[in-house]
Amino acid sequence: MNKYSDTTKQFLLATKRSEIEALHQLASNCQVITFVCELIHQLQRERGISNIFLISKSTRFCEHRRKQIEASINTEEMLRSQLKAKYLQTSDSASNMRLFNLIALALQDIDHVPSLRRKIENQRLTAAQSTRAYCRVISALLAVVFEASDVASDPKITQQLVALFNFIQGKEFAGQERAWGVVGFSQSTFDKRLCERIKQLEISQQNSFKTFFEFALESDSQQWQSLESADSVEPLSQMRTMIQQLANGSPIAAEISEVWYELTTARIDKMHTVEEQLSEGLLNQTKSRVAKVEDDLLNHRKRVNTAANxxxxxxxxxxxxxxxxxxxxxxxxxxxxxxxxxxxxxxxxxxxxxxxxxxxxxxxxxxxxxxxxxxxxxxxxxxxxxxxxxxxxxxxxxxxxxxxxxxxxxxxxxxxxxxxxxxxxxxxxxxxxxxxxxx
CATH class of the missing domain: 1.10.10.10 (Winged helix-like DNA-binding domain superfamily/Winged helix DNA-binding domain)
Known part of the structure; x- marks a missing residue:
């Protein structure tokens, strides 16, 4: 009777161990993604609040802004801690070259956020300038989410990552729509270019959510559809229509900016509940897959030993x-x-x-x-x-x-x-x- 060599058996089992290692790396990425998403949300809130603070000449949202900055800083510290634990304290970095570079670029922008806040505090920026600055930081963080998602090696988890990424991308377009709408109302006028920007952001949201629905789990799709009901969307749709009718430069009361802010913020807060559900489902899926593949490895060992004898x-x-x-x-x-x-x-x-x-x-x-x-x-x-x-x-x-x-x-x-x-x-x-x- 002939027996397979230990090397033959080891390589057979190494296939499954390699899958487990890839899933562990993916699980780490998914945990980091959830923290990045939370920081994006906090910065989106800070961006909207800062706009109201700027256009009111520091008379509105002062305390609201102070508390939001505190929340953003706390979330940032948690993200930095996660990044260090998941990536800087391990020896496996070859496969993360692009991801690490994008993290460095994002952290570089975040390092300059304190100076951005000081300029806003001192009214040294316009609402439009502040919006662009926050959009840049959030865009860098979204690039990290995209790269961390793109290296996924498990089909089911990848589908959930595609759904999550497109949902937070749609949420960011909604946040930009809120910010630029506030800018227009604060100026008491909308020009054609600004109206076009806001309209394109609405279309971008639709495209992102279309992809989300294509890859999302049915429970997640139903959750968003139930929140995005006709009754809740109708007031926002009316204001969107009003903005497009102001493309000729007709004046409008600046006070309406806060009505617009409240409507868009309520919608974005609903998006955040779906975002949290998506993140939780993603983490549960990665844990389940790791446990399943580890069980498969044990079964493989038993079958190899039985067959080899x-x-x-x-x-x-x-x-x-x-x-x-x-x-x-x-x-x-x-x-x-x-x-x-x-x-x-x-x-x-x-x-x-x-x-x-x-x-x-x-x-x-x-x-x-x-x-x-x-x-x-x-x-x-x-x-x-x-x-x-x-x-x-x-x-x-x-x-x-x-x-x-x-x-x-x-x-x-x-x-x-x-x-x-x-x-x-x-x-x-x-x-x-x-x-x-x-x-």
């Missing part, structure tokens, strides 16, 4: 050439009609082969499901690439570049993805032409 080198080539179809199964069953000892030996070879085949099939299924789930991330990267090209070419900020893509998509009645691909291909063709001219 019933091997026959003489029968190996016959048993391992059997393919998983009905005819082959029948052939294998016929070959079992031997002595008990021969049957045990053949069964051992088959069991070992089946274990490897099961793992191969499992990996293939995961890769296929993962490719489908990650397509949303691929699309997002292409849109970001197209925005960057526009920003470089036209000296626009990110919001302006995004509006360019949205306008073209609306004019051509196509998707943001299609427009982004056209922009990238055009830029690549131009770059190639310039290179040929240089040579």
């Amino acid at each position: 019933k091997l026959s080198d003489m029968d190996y080539w016959l048993s391992t050439q059997v393919t998983p179809n009905e005819d082959a199964k029948n052939t294998l069953q016929q070959s079992y009609i031997k002595t008990n000892n021969q049957t045990d030996q053949l069964t051992g070879n088959r069991a070992f082969y089946d274990l490897i085949k099961e793992q191969s099939d499992h990996i293939k299924r995961m890769e296929l499901e993962l490719d489908t789930a990650k397509q949303a991330f691929v699309d997002h990267k292409k849109i970001d690439r197209a925005k960057l090209l526009i920003m470089q070419e036209m000296n626009f900020d990110e919001a302006e570049a995004h509006r360019v893509i949205q306008r073209r998509a609306m004019d051509e009645q196509t998707s943001l993805m299609a427009i982004s691909e056209t922009i990238i291909k055009t830029a690549a063709a131009l770059h190639k032409s310039l290179k040929s001219l240089e040579s």
